[in-house]
Amino acid sequence: MENVNYSQVTPLELVEVARIASPFRDQRDQLMNVILKVEKAVPAFSPQVTAVIAREMNLSQTEVYSFISFYKMLSTKERGQYVIHMCQSAPCHIRGAKEVLESVEDFLHIKIGETTEDKKFTLEYAPCIGTCDVSPAMLINGKVYGNLTPDSVRDVLKMYIRGEVM
């Protein structure tokens, strides 16, 4: 397992995690729903957080961790406020996704898989996000941006930096 430094989870946040998870004790099919809710309440799925989910749902912590680590859109690492998923599949690739990615990397000074120092942006790879009719495309916190160019992608990011988009 990678060594990850997590920001401190507050006791209040852990109480919130327990509140989200506890109604679903022994309901394993609710694990995804619980995780998607918890994701919004804590900075990361740190060991403390997964331990609380496991305890409340009556699962082992390993099961919770292995679930999270399986799905690409979930992460056990700490992420920034905005998660950018850059599509890298062929339909985007052949329309300049690589140049768009390079532009983002230059602009934010991070590489794929990294988070900016101010914890604002995390840049991640994504397979096709289903909007190839406007490729190259990306998701920022689930919102689609398409027909990107190395310039237009910076304009999108600037909107987030300025706080024009929440």
Place this chain on the structure above:
Amino acid sequence: MEQVKRLTRNCGKINPKDAADYVKAGGYEGLKKALKMDGQEIINLMKDSGLRGRGGAGFPTFRKMQFTFDTESDIKYVVCNADEGEPGTNKDRILLSEDPCSILEGMAITGKTVGANYGYIYLRGEYSYIREILEAAIESSTKLGFLGKDIQGSGFDFEIKIASGAGAYVCGEETALFESIEGHRGEPRFRPPFPSIQGLFGKPTVLNNVETLANIGPILANGAEWFKSVGTENSPGTKLFTVIGNVNHRGVYEYPMGINLKELIFDCCGGVEDGRELIAVQAGGASGAYINASQIDMPLDIDHISDSGGRLGCGTIMVIDETNCMVDIVLNNAYFFKEESCGQCTPCREGTTRLYRFIEDISQGRGSLETLEKIDRLIECMENASLCGLGRSATVPVASAIRNFRPIFIKHIDKDPCPICDDVKVANVS
């Protein structure tokens, strides 16, 4: 050529969240008819229609219904596969976001047919923004009595829940999808048992693709003859094609099955961008075959494409022009499968990684003819020994590319300069 808008008839025209709008446009008529029929009658109608699955394999829809219908069980499920993970495919997104009630109707009819009272829609994580549309469509349909308890006073109950994915291509495989709904890692199961007999939560389950389900309501409403009036003998009906890549008009189009591939690209979608030259087409998404420009004069139906070594799959057509290098595109493709292999079985976990490395070797001028031979042997092993369709079909694009574009691979083995791959080489060094 004019599109034949059967599945996309309402797209952009109705409020997708409001079932009343769907009803005004003639929706839920199929369900009303189904409620008065018994299961076997509906199955016979589906058999007559000749509808085949639109999710990839083209399996006759009535057969899956029949297996589940014939299996005794207290609980049965209908699952809608809205995972749409196949790179290049946008068609299910259009239906889910613009006419979701047509999918709900298909699910309810399937439930009535096989005796299932519960349905799940498995929505991929990348489409989380569609969830609220689906929720509203389910709620408004329930209010109008087309879902929920005692539908239209028939005594039949059918309830639909939404389950979310979170980024895993393999979860489109039906048994992996069940695992995921059940709260596990999305790792495919061994089969048998088959899902129709032991599927979600171990119960008999009918699982269909979004587009397949959207066909069911209109078939019930208009009859099998109407359905068969377009399309080909073995693949009746219309098909949604996602045409993308270096083509002038990208998007999702609805045409009768059997439309000519060349016509689709050049007449319907405006041909290649900026008048550049077409070098290749990949039909069927990332796991489809690459064919070269001289092979595209062929009808697009399920059997025809299979005969030519490819697959129609989900109906994705990726247009590749002369600004690309086939080796670079295959490398991108191999990377996709390496990343998306669930890692459960060795032939696929190791195989997809080795395949990627081999293509990388060739693209960076470290390959030889021996590399091509090794690829051949590896492909044979993966196709024979992989547990699920991912490992078995990850080989199709590579094998077809080497077969149809061999000179380009040889050029890279000979270390002839390639403007595209050389650029990547430099990037990798830095």
